[in-house]
Amino acid sequence: MKNKIELRLMQPDDLADVVALEQKAFTHPWSLQLYIDALQSYECWMMFVDGQHVGHGVISQVLDEAHLLNIAIAIEHQGQGLGLHLLEHLMQRASERGCVECFLEVRASNSPAYRLYERYGFNEIGRRRNYYPTIDGHEDALVMACTLFAD
Numbered sequence: 001m002k003n004k005i006e007l008r009l010m011q012p013d014d015l016a017d018v019v020a021l022e023q024k025a026f027t028h029p030w031s032l033q034l035y036i037d038a039l040q041s042y043e044c045w046m047m048f049v050d051g052q053h054v055g056h057g058v059i060s061q062v063l064d065e066a067h068l069l070n071i072a073i074a075i076e077h078q079g080q081g082l083g084l085h086l087l088e089h090l091m092q093r094a095s096e097r098g099c100v101e102c103f104l105e106v107r108a109s110n111s112p113a114y115r116l117y118e119r120y121g122f123n124e125i126g127r128r129r130n131y132y133p134t135i136d137g138h139e140d141a142l143v144m145a146c147t148l149f150a151d
């Protein structure tokens with residue numbers, strides 16, 4: 001039987017689950033306070049498979065530009081196409097809201113995320129030196145952009 005994938009907007013009650021997933025998926029996860037602020041300012045989406053929270057993503061919008069601020073899939077659910085499904089949904093939403101382009105930053109060392117973005121259609125357009133903290137220093141951010149097409 002095919003698994004049932006659902007997407008809905010994040011609610012304050014989701015934040016404990018979101019932060020728990022982030023802490024396992026990221027070396028530098030967003031804090032609870034960051035998510036409380038994100039719920040006020042950005043569009044935050046939850047993804048479920050058969051009712052289980054498997055991932056989430058956050059997009060911001062300024063005029064007709066979107067910015068992908070975060071995307072995460074639970075470690076045990078990675079490598080099944082869920083990241084791409086969630087990214088497609090977030091870009092669809094941005095397009096519906098009138099955005100014509102989306103930007104993001106990704107750690108230079110984060111090959112799985114970089115490949116996901118490339119697979120969707122993002123191109124690398126720049127590099128911010130020493131943008132992200134690491135456990136023992138800093139690393140570059142790669143800046144990527146993608147044109148969004150309305151259906």
Ligand SMILES: CC(C)(COP(=O)(O)OP(=O)(O)OC[C@H]1O[C@@H](n2cnc3c(N)ncnc32)[C@H](O)[C@@H]1OP(=O)(O)O)[C@@H](O)C(=O)NCCC(=O)NCCS
Pocket residue numbers: 025026070071072073074077078079080081082083084085105106107110111112113115116
């Ligand atoms: C980046 C991230 C969101 C990708 O999520 P994901 O669900 O693993 O992504 P996908 O499953 O769509 O793609 C991952 C890989 O699985 C492969 N894949 C997809 N569906 C598959 C399937 N049915 N069977 C086997 N492999 C599959 C993809 O081809 C891809 O392979 P590649 O990395 O060698 O190119 C996830 O790794 C993550 O949450 N990482 C930690 C948080 C993070 O770094 N976020 C990005 C911040 S910028």
